[in-house]
Amino acid sequence: MTAGVVKRARLRQFLVLSPPLLWTVLFMFVPYAILVVYSFWRAQFPLAVPDFQFGNYIEIFTDPQYLNVLLRTAKIAGLVSLLSLLLAFPYAYFLVFKVRKPGLRLTLYMAVVAPLWVSYLLRAYTWKTILGTEGLLNSFLMSTGILSEPSSVFLYNQTAMIITLTYVFIPFMVMPIYAALEKIPPSLIEASGDLGEGALATLAKITIPLAMPGIVAGFTMTFCLSFGDFISPILVGGPDGLMIANVIAAQFGAALNWPLGSALALVMLVIVLGIITASDRFERLGQARLS
Amino acid sequence: MTLLETTSAAVISTQSVSRKPRRWGTRLGWSVTIGAILAFLYVPIAVLVLFSFNTSRSLSWPMEGLTLDWYRKLAGNEQLIEAVGNSFYVATCSTILTLVIGVPAALALDRLSFSGKGAFRKLVLLPIALPGIITGISMLILFRMVGFTLSLETVIIGHATALLAVVVTQVYARLQRLPRSYEEASADLGASGLQTFFFVTLPNIRSAVIGAGLLSFTLSFDEIPVTFFLTGRDNTLPMYIWSTMRRGLTPEINAVGALIVAFSAVLIVLSVILMRDKPGAR
Missing domain, CATH: 1.10.3720.10 (MetI-like)
Structure with missing residues (x-):
């Protein structure tokens, strides 16, 4: 290779790389760095003053209301992921192992993924109309005689939020589990049956362990997405349904304490990154064990 | 995250899986399970669309009648x-x-x-x-x-x-x-x-x-x-x-x-x- 060719290759590399690099540095790295810096600042009229103090973090970790919100958010996100898993696994299992026609399988797969294309806001909103006092659920229960008058217990609580968030994020659980199940060679399952294992034993000893990377990926995704949601809590959550993202949003709105909001956002970021890293580790571990 | 990478591949590839003959009961069980999940996914969307034709202002069931007024209002x-x-x-x-x-x-x-x-x-x-x-x-x-x-x-x-x-x-x-x-x-x-x-x-x-x-x-x-x-x-x-x-x-x-x-x-x-x-x- 001549020097000219090397130089041109370098130039090409530079041209391909510089727009994305510039963009990610300018609009991702810099804002995240500023967020870190800002979390040490002090709130003062009109907005904030530069400082280096740990007051915001001390407030978060000593004031029980923030810890309570964090724990509640983790609990709700965990339950959403669990409920999604309980619905998504049988569905994906059915698609991969029980549906014979490829066309039907594609249709049923698309049936789960398609709602992702429909507005998230409207999908959450429709649950508000279903669970409300005059909603479908109440009317149905009254027409069957289970209830004699409309009940307000269905809306504005944590259960309503768990149902809504599960509904909104379940496609993110089905997709990776489906992909993981599809990779399992059918011969393995047949072999297990031929060796005299029952269907449940095969499921527990072969299918679920091999689908684990998909399950973990789906769990991570639904957990992180629910963890950061602040729309559903306002729509269907009650007074005890506020999540950490609502508290952060409030600091940038009415409460007007940007530094505290930044510190809270960083706590959220660390939790989410921790979960992603753990799930990545797990996935790599699983791959190493299989190969 | 391999999520998005795998999904596009998953949509396209279709492998056939051989099965053992199943009993009638398990087939019914599967149909009910899958039907319930599909209902969970699509009843809310159906409700959303259906109520857009409601004559009444409130979103209560049963609907009073059908109208296109809300669409006219949108326009x-x-x-x-x-x-x-x-x-x-x-x-x-x-x-x-x-x-x-x-x-x-x-x-x-x-x-x-x-x-x-x-x-x-x-x-x-x-x-x-x-x-x-x-x-x-x-x-x-x-x-x-x-x-x-x-x-x-x-x-x-x-x-x-x-x-x-x-x-x-x-x-x-x-x-x-x-x-x-x-x-x-x-x-x-x-x-x-x-x-x-x-x-x-x-x-x-x-x-x-x-x-x-x-x-x-x-x-x-x-x-x-x-x-x-x-x-x-x-x-x-x-x-x-x-x-x-x-x-x-x-x-x-x-x-x-x-x-x-x-x-x-x-x-x-x-x-x-x-x-x-x-x-x-x-």
């Missing part, structure tokens, strides 16, 4: 029409931006080796699992510090950043399946780097690029968490719907919803057709 709602226009503007610009940045980013991740590649990859892919609120507020603080006025343009920058990960994962997955020999052959035959990209690489990853573009468009059209913090006086469609919802629920929102469902259905069909690999294409 005369200037704020709504403006919001739809804003959303088209934002989604179009951010999709173009995110493709212009995302395709080279995917190329760089797949074909180039440079120092800091690992960090670059992590940074680019971060927003896929990161709550949108973090992208939103970190950019809000940046714009505030630099002294930018919040507008639809700041929203576009925010969307392009948040959606970059979607484009990169989809295009990267396709690039990995594209043999490098094609590009080497093109270079050996004397094509320049740009010629190779436009005549060899791009046509081969075309369906992934179009698919990623359609997906970014839809996601941007629907985006709230980033828009919430970065928009100025102008509203996008979801922000407009959000503000109406807080004022009270009327079938007018359902009418907007029904139109969005119809529009999404068209996009889904379109993307399935476009994403399907043509015979012979890799």
Whole structure:
């Protein structure tokens, strides 16, 4: 290779790389760095003053209301992921192992993924109309005689939020589990049956362990997405349904304490990154064990 | 995250699985389970659409009668029409931006080796699992510090950043399946780097690029968490719907919803057709 060719290759590399690099540095790295810096600042009229103090973090970790919100958010996100898993696994299992026609399988797969294309806001909103006092659920229960008058217990609580968030994020659980199940060679399952294992034993000893990377990926995704949601809590959550993202949003709105909001956002970021890293580790571990 | 990479492959590939004969009872059990899950997914959407035809103002069941009044009202709602226009503007610009940045980013991740590649990859892919609120507020603080006025343009920058990960994962997955020999052959035959990209690489990853573009468009059209913090006086469609919802629920929102469902259905069909690999294409 001549020097000219090397130089041109370098130039090409530079041209391909510089727009994305510039963009990610300018609009991702810099804002995240500023967020870190800002979390040490002090709130003062009109907005904030530069400082280096740990007051915001001390407030978060000593004031029980923030810890309570964090724990509640983790609990709700965990339950959403669990409920999604309980619905998504049988569905994906059915698609991969029980549906014979490829066309039907594609249709049923698309049936789960398609709602992702429909507005998230409207999908959450429709649950508000279903669970409300005059909603479908109440009317149905009254027409069957289970209830004699409309009940307000269905809306504005944590259960309503768990149902809504599960509904909104379940496609993110089905997709990776489906992909993981599809990779399992059918011969393995047949072999297990031929060796005299029952269907449940095969499921527990072969299918679920091999689908684990998909399950973990789906769990991570639904957990992180629910963890950061602040729309559903306002729509269907009650007074005890506020999540950490609502508290952060409030600091940038009415409460007007940007530094505290930044510190809270960083706590959220660390939790989410921790979960992603753990799930990545797990996935790599699983791959190493299989190969 | 291998999530988006695997899904596109999963849609396309279809393997047949041999089974043992099943009993009638298990078949019934499966039908009920799958039917219940499908009902969970689609009854709410049906309710959303159905209520848009309700004569009564309230969203209570049973419906009083059928009407198209709410759609007529929409046609005369200037704020709504403006919001739809804003959303088209934002989604179009951010999709173009995110493709212009995302395709080279995917190329760089797949074909180039440079120092800091690992960090670059992590940074680019971060927003896929990161709550949108973090992208939103970190950019809000940046714009505030630099002294930018919040507008639809700041929203576009925010969307392009948040959606970059979607484009990169989809295009990267396709690039990995594209043999490098094609590009080497093109270079050996004397094509320049740009010629190779436009005549060899791009046509081969075309369906992934179009698919990623359609997906970014839809996601941007629907985006709230980033828009919430970065928009100025102008509203996008979801922000407009959000503000109406807080004022009270009327079938007018359902009418907007029904139109969005119809529009999404068209996009889904379109993307399935476009994403399907043509015979012979890799």
